[in-house]
Amino acid sequence: xxxxxxxxxxxxxxxxxxxxxxxxxxxxxxxxxxxxxxxxxxxxxxxxxxxxxxxxxxxxxxxxxxxxxxxxxxxxxxxxxxxxxxxxxxxxxxxxxxxxxxxxxxxxxxxxxxxxxxxxxxxxxxxxxxxxxxxxxxxxxxxxxxxxxxxxxxxxxxxxxxxxxxxxxxxxxxxxxxxxxxxxxxxxxxxxxxxxxxxxxxxxxxxxxxxxxxxxxxxxxxxxxxxxxxxxxxxxxxxxxxxxxxxxxxxxxxxxxxxxxxxxxxxxxxxxxxxxxxxxxxxxxxxxxxxxxxxxxxxxxxxxxxxxxxxxxxxxxxxxxxx
Amino acid sequence: xxxxxxxxxxxxxxxxxxxxxxxxxxxxxxxxxxxxxxxxxxxxxxxxxxxxxxxxxxxxxxxxxxxxxxxxxxxxxxxxxxxxxxxxxxxxxxxxxxxxxxxxxxxxxxxxxxxxxxxxxxxxxxxxxxxxxxxxxxxxxxxxxxxxxxxxxxxxxxxxxxxxxxxxxxxxxxxxxxxxxxxxxxxxxxxxxxxxxxxxxxxxxxxxxxxxxxxxxxxxxxxxxxxxxxxxxxxxxxxxxxxxxxxxxxxxxxxxxxxxxxxxxxxxxxxxxxxxxxxxxxxxxxxxxxxxxxxxxxxxxxxxxxxxxxxxxxxxxxxxxxx
DNA sequence: CATCTGATG
DNA sequence: CATCAGATG
Numbered sequence: 046x047x048x049x050x051x052x053x054x055x056x057x058x059x060x061x062x063x064x065x066x067x068x069x070x071x072x073x074x075x076x077x078x079x080x081x082x083x084x085x086x087x088x089x090x091x092x093x094x095x096x097x098x099x100x101x102x103x104x105x106x107x108x109x110x111x112x113x114x115x116x117x118x119x120x121x122x123x124x125x126x127x128x129x130x131x132x133x134x135x136x137x138x139x140x141x142x143x144x145x146x147x148x149x150x151x152x153x154x155x156x157x158x159x160x161x162x163x164x165x166x167x168x169x170x171x172x173x174x175x176x177x178x179x180x181x182x183x184x185x186x187x188x189x190x191x192x193x194x195x196x197x198x199x200x201x202x203x204x205x206x207x208x209x210x211x212x213x214x215x216x217x218x219x220x221x222x223x224x225x226x227x228x229x230x231x232x233x234x235x236x237x238x239x240x241x242x243x244x245x246x247x248x249x250x251x252x253x254x255x256x257x258x259x260x261x262x263x264x265x266x267x268x269x270x271x272x273x274x275x276x277x278x279x280x281x282x283x284x285x286x287x288x289x290x291x292x293x294x295x296x297x298x299x300x301x302x303x304x305x306x307x308x309x310x311x312x313x314x315x316x317x318x319x320x321x322x323x324x325x326x327x328x329x330x331x332x333x334x335x336x337x338x339x340x341x342x343x344x345x346x347x348x349x350x351x352x353x354x355x356x357x358x359x360x361x362x363x364x365x366x367x368x
Numbered sequence: 369x370x371x372x373x374x375x376x377x378x379x380x381x382x383x384x385x386x387x388x389x390x391x392x393x394x395x396x397x398x399x400x401x402x403x404x405x406x407x408x409x410x411x412x413x414x415x416x417x418x419x420x421x422x423x424x425x426x427x428x429x430x431x432x433x434x435x436x437x438x439x440x441x442x443x444x445x446x447x448x449x450x451x452x453x454x455x456x457x458x459x460x461x462x463x464x465x466x467x468x469x470x471x472x473x474x475x476x477x478x479x480x481x482x483x484x485x486x487x488x489x490x491x492x493x494x495x496x497x498x499x500x501x502x503x504x505x506x507x508x509x510x511x512x513x514x515x516x517x518x519x520x521x522x523x524x525x526x527x528x529x530x531x532x533x534x535x536x537x538x539x540x541x542x543x544x545x546x547x548x549x550x551x552x553x554x555x556x557x558x559x560x561x562x563x564x565x566x567x568x569x570x571x572x573x574x575x576x577x578x579x580x581x582x583x584x585x586x587x588x589x590x591x592x593x594x595x596x597x598x599x600x601x602x603x604x605x606x607x608x609x610x611x612x613x614x615x616x617x618x619x620x621x622x623x624x625x626x627x628x629x630x631x632x633x634x635x636x637x638x639x640x641x642x643x644x645x646x647x648x649x650x651x652x653x654x655x656x657x658x659x660x661x662x663x664x665x666x667x668x669x670x671x672x673x674x675x676x677x678x679x680x681x682x683x684x685x686x687x688x689x690x691x
Numbered sequence: 692c693a694t695c696t697g698a699t700g
Numbered sequence: 701c702a703t704c705a706g707a708t709g
Binding site for chain 2: 698699700
Binding site for chain 3: 113141175320
């Protein structure tokens with residue numbers, strides 16, 4: 046019906062192009078381990094790969110691990126306001142706000158006053174551990190009902206890592222997946238409990254009959270194309286076999302890695318350690334994702350990395366979705 | 369004998385001028401509490417009150433609570449190097465270096481390389497508590513024997529608060545007197561143990577037959593003229609009756625407050641809280657001192673406050689001593 | 692090499 | 701409102 050249908054048609058053609066990994070993604074039918082795909086012929090992500098905003102009505106969704114919102118708002122170049130004003134996302138999901146509940150009213154007041162067009166501001170924060178983790182969502186559109194904080198009862202409710210918001214035609218889940226920690230101290234919690242329970246949660250959401258957008262810092266790089274130095278990081282938090290396998294299970298369970306499907310031959314990172322001047326040397330990881338239910342893929346027009354946005358050790362990622 | 373004797377004569381005349389508090393200092397013969405002297409007619413310290421360097425051979429001694437030496441060396445305007453190059457002290461005493469023993473070799477190497485004219489570099493630091501307190505002395509002249517760290521055996525030996533150096537004609541004691549703490553938690557330790565033991569230590573040094581220069585952050589303002597708001601701070605660490613009385617006992621025991629004797633009618637502060645923009649508003653305290661044995665007073669040519677030196681919540685203080 | 696907290700001043 | 705540490709990433 047009108048421009049939207051035309052655009053969807055174009056997106057479907059784009060996805061079925063010859064360079065697409067779509068058919069192979071999430072399976073290992075070839076016998077080759079999924080993570081170990083060859084990266085010959087991959088090109089680096091560049092913002093010129095972004096597609097212009099479509100004519101059809103659409104939402105821009107952006108996700109960003111800000112590594113401390115209070116600090117971010119003090120930066121000289123004010124990258125959050127720049128993002129809000131230049132990118133104008135309809136929905137902005139933040140991770141690692143590191144806010145304690147005491148800090149939230151003041152920050153919220155500031156942002157509500159400056160950006161009244163965002164009708165929803167919701168915050169989840171760690172408790173009792175202060176200044177750790179934390180997530181937030183700003184949205185121009187108001188959701189159906191109230192945001193849902195955390196998932197699976199009390200199991201993962203003390204670190205403020207997830208917020209779920211229901212919109213008319215999809216669920217949005219914003220997550221900051223636990224880091225497996227130094228010496229992988231938290232690897233088993235992360236993969237055997239959190240990741241498992243998240244898959245279950247995705248299944249329960251799906252049963253409610255709406256597709257899902259699941260975004261945030263997944264704290265795992267999927268494949269050789271998603272990390273600068275695969276060999277050197279096989280034992281590192283964020284690239285262990287256990288984490289990659291758990292992520293594969295999530296994707297196998299019906300969620301799709303939007304960026305990878307739209308850019309099958311592109312190397313694009315979203316995180317660079319603050320150490321070793323890693324960002325200047327582009328020694329990065331792709332660990333921030335938009336995942337989506339298959340039935341949404343034909344409406345997702347663009348998927349991109351805002352690699353020029355500084356102020357955090359992560360940069361924002363975004364999608365454009367027809368609505 | 370020559371210029372030195374002439375200068376000493378001039379200093380003595382200066383001290384016996386009509387505006388001197390010399391006769392009243394350290395006693396309360398008038399019935400009025402010493403701290404509560406009227407401050408009418410006091411003028412603010414200004415660097416124009418400094419006396420030019422004398423012709424006779426002399427040493428400049430400077431004392432500075434640097435509030436973290438590592439941080440100080442990273443400041444844009446590099447105030448420590450500026451002090452060393454512009455003031456060219458013969459002896460520099462530092463307090464609150466906040467160095468742990470691990471940090472000392474590297475910092476020492478840097479400074480020894482840049483300022484080889486300082487033949488003595490000695491450091492005392494807190495242990496086991498890291499990054500707390502700490503003192504240091506740099507001196508062009510080499511001392512007699514080795515520096516002595518701490519005093520009174522093991523009683524006050526875990527916080528790196530004092531260094532004693534013996535020169536040919538005086539002892540130099542550099543001290544960072546313990547702060548009485550929030551809610552005066554440490555007031556009794558400070559006044560009943562540390563201050564008492566320090567008086568004893570001064571007595572033992574005196575018995576060795578040399579005068580004493582005792583400098584540093586004494587963490588107490590003596591009188592109404594030494595603090596911006598006396599009434600408001602009668603219960604504050606650094607201006608309680610107990611601390612003022614303990615300091616009076618030290619002065620009564622034979623040490624003289626050089627700045628106050630040379631500038632009896634001057635209000636000069638050496639510390640301003642980082643809070644409340646106290647320094648801009650000159651809401652300060654005089655808590656950094658050079659104290660000296662009476663027999664040295666006729667040789668101390670100048671006593672001054674380097675109020676323009678920033679980089680710490682204290683500014684340096686100095687004296688010029690004929691030798 | 693960043694961010695947080697919490698202690699200290 | 702500064703410094704430090706120590707935890708975390």
